[in-house]
Amino acid sequence: MPQLIKVRPTKTELVKLKRRLSLAERVQKILKDRLTILTMEFLQATRETVAAKQRLVDVLAEAYKALSIATGYHGYIALEKEFMATESDPKVVAGSRNIAGVRIPSFELAGRDDPATGYNLVDTSASLDHASQLFGKCLQAMVELAELQRGLELLGMEINRTKRITNALEYIIIPSLQVTISYLIMKFEERDREEKGRLKRVKMLVGRG
Amino acid sequence: MAGDPTYEKMLQECLRSELRLVNAALPASQKPLSGLLCEDYPHVMCTDGSFHLFKRKELEYCAEITSPDEQEALLLPMIIEVGGDRTEAAVVCRGQVEEKVTSTVLNMPVTSERGRIRIYKPQLALLRKTLKTTTQYVFLHESLH
Numbered sequence: 412m413p414q415l416i417k418v419r420p421t422k423t424e425l426v427k428l429k430r431r432l433s434l435a436e437r438v439q440k441i442l443k444d445r446l447t448i449l450t451m452e453f454l455q456a457t458r459e460t461v462a463a464k465q466r467l468v469d470v471l472a473e474a475y476k477a478l479s480i481a482t483g484y485h486g487y488i489a490l491e492k493e494f495m496a497t498e499s500d501p502k503v504v505a506g507s508r509n510i511a512g513v514r515i516p517s518f519e520l521a522g523r524d525d526p527a528t529g530y531n532l533v534d535t536s537a538s539l540d541h542a543s544q545l546f547g548k549c550l551q552a553m554v555e556l557a558e559l560q561r562g563l564e565l566l567g568m569e570i571n572r573t574k575r576i577t578n579a580l581e582y583i584i585i586p587s588l589q590v591t592i593s594y595l596i597m598k599f600e601e602r603d604r605e606e607k608g609r610l611k612r613v614k615m616l617v618g619r620g
Numbered sequence: 621m622a623g624d625p626t627y628e629k630m631l632q633e634c635l636r637s638e639l640r641l642v643n644a645a646l647p648a649s650q651k652p653l654s655g656l657l658c659e660d661y662p663h664v665m666c667t668d669g670s671f672h673l674f675k676r677k678e679l680e681y682c683a684e685i686t687s688p689d690e691q692e693a694l695l696l697p698m699i700i701e702v703g704g705d706r707t708e709a710a711v712v713c714r715g716q717v718e719e720k721v722t723s724t725v726l727n728m729p730v731t732s733e734r735g736r737i738r739i740y741k742p743q744l745a746l747l748r749k750t751l752k753t754t755t756q757y758v759f760l761h762e763s764l765h
Binding site for chain 2: 431434435437438440441442444445447448451452455504505506507508509510511512514517519576584
């Protein structure tokens with residue numbers, strides 16, 4: 412049962428309430444549109460996250476397999492010596508994009524097309540190159556997954572928040588405004604009727620006197 | 621709670637802020653595709669001062685399906701209007717190039733009507749799947765009192 416808002420029964424309050432109701436209905440419509448868009452994006456992000464996770468698992472499995480082959484070929488110590496020289500921090504360009512008011516982070520791995528491996532190409536074999544390429548792909552897949560997963564979390568949180576507001580509008584705010592408006596209208600009609608009755612009575616008394 | 625003037629005022633402000641939020645951080649300007657392709661980190665500035673970053677992969681895809689002249693004419697991000705009186709979304713187009721890009725992505729012919737290409741929800745999902753950073757939602761609503 413919607414709750415009646417405690418207001419003074421005046422015409423000014425009725426106008427104010429009507430304005431509030433119109434604002435609430437407009438917000439509800441926009442929020443519903445927004446919720447539709449956010450849900451659509453969320454489902455899309457979910458599908459993409461699942462695919463990206465699977466891709467990462469596949470590439471990692473392949474990369475570790477290639478690394479174990481390279482380790483078997485060169486030996487652990489020799490490989491470690493080569494890798495020490497190639498250590499570098501990956502550069503990730505971070506920005507954001509806006510989906511219906513939700514700011515989603517956007518990451519892009521910079522300099523991934525750089526062919527320089529860093530290790531000595533003379534002392535190493537093609538198996539190490541293959542492993543290196545696969546780990547490069549892993550890095551790319553990780554960055555993609557990080558972006559998608561964070562986006563998914565943010566979209567999920569925003570969907571929950573928007574849903575709560577939409578439900579509050581639909582089941583509490585708008586009904587209580589409507590009930591209060593109709594209560595005020597009834598009250599004014601009642602007042603009018605009373606006034607008419609009073610006038611009739613006064614007319615009758617004046618006519619008699 | 622209901623009827624309390626402070627609560628009511630807060631509620632109204634909350635609803636107004638929701639209206640502002642949907643169109644917050646929109647790109648302040650659009651850049652031609654040809655210009656974006658030349659940038660190291662293709663981006664546009666947003667209204668709140670943040671950067672909207674474009675994915676190079678998407679830009680390259682757009683470049684593949686357009687000619688050099690069209691790349692000059694294609695302004696990114698493309699605007700998708702949602703809400704208002706319509707139930708479907710609309711891609712804002714200034715020329716033929718937006719039509720061409722939308723048509724190629726959706727793999728179906730599209731026509732613009734008064735500078736808008738009307739698309740339905742499944743097509744919108746497909747468009748957004750392909751052009752995530754090169755399209756931007758804008759919510760239409762009546763101005764606030």
